[in-house]
Amino acid sequence: MAELAGKVAVITGGASGIGESAARLFVAEGAKVVIADMQRQRGEALAAELGADALFCQVEVRQEAEVKAVVDLAVESWGRLDCMFNNAGFGGVLGPIEDVPADEFDMTMDVLVRGVFLGMKHAVPIMKKQQSGSIINTGSIAGVTAGRGPIIYSTAKAAVVHLSKVTAMELGEHSIRVNALCPGYIATPLSANTVGRSDQLIEKVHHTYAVRQPIPRTGMPDDIAQMALFLASDRSSFVTGQALVVDGGAATGVMWADQKDVYKSYHPIKVYNPDAGSIGGFGAIGATVARGLDAGIPGLKLTAASARDHDGARARMAGMATPPPVVSLAELAGMAEVVVECAPAAVFAEVAEAAIEAGRIFIPLSCGALLRHPHLEGRAAATGARIIVPTGALVGLDAVRAAAEGVIHSVHMVTRKPPNGLAGAPHLVANNINVENLKTAKLVFQGTARAAARGFRPGPNHHRNLGRPGRQPQHPHHQGRFGCHSFRNDHRRHPLSR
Numbered sequence: 129m130a131e132l133a134g135k136v137a138v139i140t141g142g143a144s145g146i147g148e149s150a151a152r153l154f155v156a157e158g159a160k161v162v163i164a165d166m167q168r169q170r171g172e173a174l175a176a177e178l179g180a181d182a183l184f185c186q187v188e189v190r191q192e193a194e195v196k197a198v199v200d201l202a203v204e205s206w207g208r209l210d211c212m213f214n215n216a217g218f219g220g221v222l223g224p225i226e227d228v229p230a231d232e233f234d235m236t237m238d239v240l241v242r243g244v245f246l247g248m249k250h251a252v253p254i255m256k257k258q259q260s261g262s263i264i265n266t267g268s269i270a271g272v273t274a275g276r277g278p279i280i281y282s283t284a285k286a287a288v289v290h291l292s293k294v295t296a297m298e299l300g301e302h303s304i305r306v307n308a309l310c311p312g313y314i315a316t317p318l319s320a321n322t323v324g325r326s327d328q329l330i331e332k333v334h335h336t337y338a339v340r341q342p343i344p345r346t347g348m349p350d351d352i353a354q355m356a357l358f359l360a361s362d363r364s365s366f367v368t369g370q371a372l373v374v375d376g377g378a379a380t381g382v383m384w385a386d387q388k389d390v391y392k393s394y395h396p397i398k399v400y401n402p403d404a405g406s407i408g409g410f411g412a413i414g415a416t417v418a419r420g421l422d423a424g425i426p427g428l429k430l431t432a433a434s435a436r437d438h439d440g441a442r443a444r445m446a447g448m449a450t451p452p453p454v455v456s457l458a459e460l461a462g463m464a465e466v467v468v469e470c471a472p473a474a475v476f477a478e479v480a481e482a483a484i485e486a487g488r489i490f491i492p493l494s495c496g497a498l499l500r501h502p503h504l505e506g507r508a509a510a511t512g513a514r515i516i517v518p519t520g521a522l523v524g525l526d527a528v529r530a531a532a533e534g535v536i537h538s539v540h541m542v543t544r545k546p547p548n549g550l551a552g553a554p555h556l557v558a559n560n561i562n563v564e565n566l567k568t569a570k571l572v573f574q575g576t577a578r579a580a581a582r583g584f585r586p587g588p589n590h591h592r593n594l595g596r597p598g599r600q601p602q603h604p605h606h607q608g609r610f611g612c613h614s615f616r617n618d619h620r621r622h623p624l625s626r
């Protein structure tokens with residue numbers, strides 16, 4: 129059934145692009161249409177093609193008398209006016225604000241805003257008499273989001289959107305509906321700045337439109353005409369005061385391809401649960417860190433541990449208030465938000481990969497091991513995992529504490545196999561602490577982060593790993609070469625600060 133049977137419409141800018149498409153569709157759907165445009169030749173040819181249901185009227189929409197004449201022609205010819213489609217438009221003046229001549233600003237606003245205003249002004253008295261009518265004003269996605277069109281054009285289109293809304297408030301009681309129709313990137317001479325140029329060039333430019341929105345095809349004038357048909361028809365009798373965007377999703381947000389990898393790959397819901405920390409590798413260091421956690425770090429308790437030697441691990445837990453379950457490496461990352469790696473080098477990657485794939489906070493005790501697996505950083509970027517790299521004097525328990533509390537304010541340093549760089553550390557020398565030939569883990573320092581930083585200078589291995597020549601007085605805080613998904617407890621503020 130014809131959607132617009134018995135209805136009369138005026139379409140400004142009806143000789144080309146969106147207006148032309150709407151004129152064809154409206155006539156096909158039973159309407160009588162006045163094609164109003166400044167382009168006489170195109171308009172007359174189109175009216176002739178559409179037959180008795182179409183008339184052409186030349187108009188310059190900036191001129192009030194000419195706009196009134198168009199409305200009058202519709203009423204004189206067919207006795208009424210059901211739809212006023214204020215659609216004529218152009219790109220207007222281009223360039224940065226300081227370069228825009230005032231008279232070109234005026235002209236742009238005149239065509240795009242005054243033209244719409246005049247169309248409404250002269251349609252409304254007819255529609256009020258009828259107590260019915262649909263006014264459609266062509267806005268643009270440039271009028272609802274910034275940066276999608278020239279600045280004055282965009283400003284004018286925003287005005288068109290708002291003009292539609294405020295007049296919808298006024299005219300609703302007369303059963304006159306007013307809506308703004310906001311196209312996205314539509315293949316017309318205007319959008320491609322190809323007015324008057326060759327069809328081949330138009331074709332070439334329009335081809336690029338397909339990739340500019342989530343629906344990967346070129347937006348066509350008929351896509352907009354279909355929405356205009358809906359707004360002109362009685363199907364939309366409860367729709368007014370709206371800015372209806374038809375853009376294949378262009379203005380909706382960031383294209384899928386441009387979004388961060390972390391949003392696009394599945395990883396389980398992460399609820400930050402500071403209660404849950406686990407230890408991968410329950411040797412001497414692991415057991416010492418575990419006992420520290422068992423004794424209590426505010427906000428964090430041990431929930432699981434993994435070890436090759438399960439019986440040995442359980443034996444090392446003797447005396448702990450709440451011994452955690454001993455689980456497999458694969459299970460470990462599923463049980464805790466914070467995974468502390470205390471494992472032998474051979475299984476470092478297993479502990480790390482499971483934690484990072486699960487998007488956990490991963491604390492490797494071995495900085496060097498992390499550097500030997502550079503892919504982990506990239507995976508952390510993709511999964512949202514965070515790597516906290518304990519360096520220098522701050523290892524193990526301190527990193528856990530940092531993760532738990534957000535700020536490092538005290539340091540326990542526990543070591544079993546001290547790196548070479550620890551030899552001669554000022555704190556060890558001053559306190560006569562011997563770390564040669566350790567058989568078990570030893571607490572070698574307890575104090576403030578500042579004192580730890582003074583008492584233990586990072587060793588040569590550490591510097592080599594981080595690609596820096598060494599700590600200098602002017603660099604009191606370490607800077608690693610890790611990227612944004614690795615954080616280093618730098619003795620000051622911790623990245624997990626809440």
Ligand SMILES: NC(=O)c1ccc[n+]([C@@H]2O[C@H](COP(=O)([O-])OP(=O)(O)OC[C@H]3O[C@@H](n4cnc5c(N)ncnc54)[C@H](O)[C@@H]3O)[C@@H](O)[C@H]2O)c1
Pocket residue numbers: 140141142143144145146147164165166167187188189190215216217218239243266267268269310311312313314315316317318319323
């Ligand atoms: N094509 C797009 O991507 C796009 C996007 C958003 C909004 N729009 C809007 O859609 C409407 C139609 O544009 P189109 O893309 O079909 O372009 P188009 O160039 O194909 O058609 C515009 C028509 O308006 C007429 N016109 C321009 N200024 C006039 C004036 N002062 N008086 C009378 N007629 C005049 C032109 O002669 C032309 O026939 C415009 O308001 C435009 O701003 C287009």
